[in-house]
Amino acid sequence: MSLKIDLVTKRFGSFTAVNQLSLDIPDKQIFGFLGANGAGKTTTFRMILGLIDATEGAITWEGEPINYDKTDKIGYLPEERGLYPKQTVKEQIIYLGRLRGMAKKEILEQLNQWLERFRIPDYLDKKVEELSKGNQQKIQFISAVIHNPRLLILDEPFSGLDPVNVELLKNAVLKLKEAGTTIVFSSHQMDTVEELCEYLCIMQHGKPIVHGSLKEIKRSFGKKNLFIHADFDLSYLADLQGVVSQKVTPVGCKLQIEDEEVSQRILESLQGKGFIRKFELEEPSLNDIFIEKVGESYE
Numbered sequence: 390m391s392l393k394i395d396l397v398t399k400r401f402g403s404f405t406a407v408n409q410l411s412l413d414i415p416d417k418q419i420f421g422f423l424g425a426n427g428a429g430k431t432t433t434f435r436m437i438l439g440l441i442d443a444t445e446g447a448i449t450w451e452g453e454p455i456n457y458d459k460t461d462k463i464g465y466l467p468e469e470r471g472l473y474p475k476q477t478v479k480e481q482i483i484y485l486g487r488l489r490g491m492a493k494k495e496i497l498e499q500l501n502q503w504l505e506r507f508r509i510p511d512y513l514d515k516k517v518e519e520l521s522k523g524n525q526q527k528i529q530f531i532s533a534v535i536h537n538p539r540l541l542i543l544d545e546p547f548s549g550l551d552p553v554n555v556e557l558l559k560n561a562v563l564k565l566k567e568a569g570t571t572i573v574f575s576s577h578q579m580d581t582v583e584e585l586c587e588y589l590c591i592m593q594h595g596k597p598i599v600h601g602s603l604k605e606i607k608r609s610f611g612k613k614n615l616f617i618h619a620d621f622d623l624s625y626l627a628d629l630q631g632v633v634s635q636k637v638t639p640v641g642c643k644l645q646i647e648d649e650e651v652s653q654r655i656l657e658s659l660q661g662k663g664f665i666r667k668f669e670l671e672e673p674s675l676n677d678i679f680i681e682k683v684g685e686s687y688e
């Protein structure tokens with residue numbers, strides 16, 4: 390683990406934004422930060438980058454705090470996007486690439502590849518203010534990765550993008566991971582986090598309420614989802630022991646159950662009642678886990 394967050398607290402006056410956070414972020418993996426608005430994700434990113442100081446605790450990357458002499462190894466997509474509207478894409482990225490010590494030729498080669506990949510190959514000489522919001526976001530992403538950083542921090546990179554652009558960006562993130570970049574990002578899109586991350590942390594009021602590997606988090610949550618479609622009334626299932634909740638839809642129902650044994654009992658109870666079109670047991674989704682854990686901590 391080269392990125393270590395050790396008992397970090399951040400206070401703004403008397404308000405505690407991050408509260409004794411400890412995390413080991415694995416190398417060359419994608420790590421997701423989830424949490425309701427105001428949970429402390431952006432504050433944590435700013436502390437990792439050394440943009441603001443922790444009130445208590447320490448954050449180190451490869452054994453040292455991050456500071457400006459590591460700029461060429463780190464990429465950051467900040468929550469408050471900031472491009473110069475009057476500059477062209479080319480001028481903007483050349484300027485930012487030069488700040489990271491790259492040669493102009495190399496910047497242009499990389500930039501052209503990224504524009505191809507993001508399906509905007511003719512945008513080199515367009516002014517930023519002429520671009521749609523989604524395309525500006527892609528340019529901002531390019532500015533964070535143009536120097537091929539080893540550590541990449543992305544604050545809500547998928548917000549405001551249409552599904553096609555979300556897919557393009559997801560593929561870009563996966564490619565960077567394959568190339569050995571450690572990626573830390575925040576998102577409110579559970580399905581995206583589920584697709585990309587092996588490791589994650591759910592924050593609430595500045596504290597990690599769940600963290601670890603996605604597989605392990607799902608396993609230890611225990612509960613499972615059971616989807617049943619049948620040609621008869623399934624409402625009686627809500628009263629069976631081990632059924633936590635039931636949602637009825639026009640084509641059947643989704644049950645949250647305590648464990649696999651409950652699904653066996655349900656299957657037995659369905660015998661002889663009529664035609665069963667679907668009976669599917671699934672792992673809990675990250676959305677289920679988030680809602681329960683964040684809900685609990687609200688209580």
Ligand SMILES: Nc1ncnc2c1ncn2[C@@H]1O[C@H](COP(=O)(O)OP(=O)(O)OP(=O)(O)O)[C@@H](O)[C@H]1O
Nearest residue numbers: 401404406424425426427428429430431432433468
């Ligand atoms: N400079 C500051 N001064 C005072 N309070 C701050 C400051 N920066 C952040 N906060 C507060 O700290 C809390 C955590 O904010 P932060 O931006 O880290 O949350 P977040 O998890 O990134 O939220 P979101 O999902 O809405 O972006 C919020 O209540 C916010 O108002």
